[in-house]
Amino acid sequence: MEYSEKVMDHFMNPRNVGIIEDASGVGQVGNVKCGDIMKVYLKIENGVIEDAKFKTFGCGAAVATSSMATELVKGKTVQEALAVTNRAVMEALDGLPPVKVHCSCLAEEALHAALWDYAQKNQVEIQGLKAPVEDIDELHLHENVD
Numbered sequence: 001m002e003y004s005e006k007v008m009d010h011f012m013n014p015r016n017v018g019i020i021e022d023a024s025g026v027g028q029v030g031n032v033k034c035g036d037i038m039k040v041y042l043k044i045e046n047g048v049i050e051d052a053k054f055k056t057f058g059c060g061a062a063v064a065t066s067s068m069a070t071e072l073v074k075g076k077t078v079q080e081a082l083a084v085t086n087r088a089v090m091e092a093l094d095g096l097p098p099v100k101v102h103c104s105c106l107a108e109e110a111l112h113a114a115l116w117d118y119a120q121k122n123q124v125e126i127q128g129l130k131a132p133v134e135d136i137d138e139l140h141l142h143e144n145v146d
């Protein structure tokens with residue numbers, strides 16, 4: 001399996017690892033197939049993501065995609081952050097091997113779950129944001145993850 005230099009960089013030197021004590025929104029999603037768990041913390045002020053951190057019990061691709069995803073959402077409005085899809089993150093990382101695509105979904109879903117948490121707590125509406133899943137298996141991804 002070949003990983004791009006950017007994936008290796010974000011895996012070896014992940015950005016934004018940690019927790020935010022007074023986070024505006026926290027989201028956690030798992031993947032029952034591989035047993036990995038991702039937790040994302042967002043600090044949001046006036047609808048803008050001021051800080052984003054993550055903690056994961058996950059594989060290298062999950063680390064790299066969460067590192068990139070948290071980098072990409074910082075400074076964006078909560079609405080703009082929705083455009084940071086797993087595809088956008090994979091593109092920013094110059095691609096992932098097909099069997100690792102579901103790992104990037106873990107990052108996206110945990111991010112969405114944190115946005116959802118923020119939206120619920122503050123009674124704001126983020127257009128297009130769906131209720132989070134607890135496990136990305138519920139998304140019924142159609143790629144081979146075995």
Ligand code: FES
Pocket residue numbers: 031034035036058059060061062100102103106
């Ligand atoms: Fe489980 Fe990557 S997130 S193998």
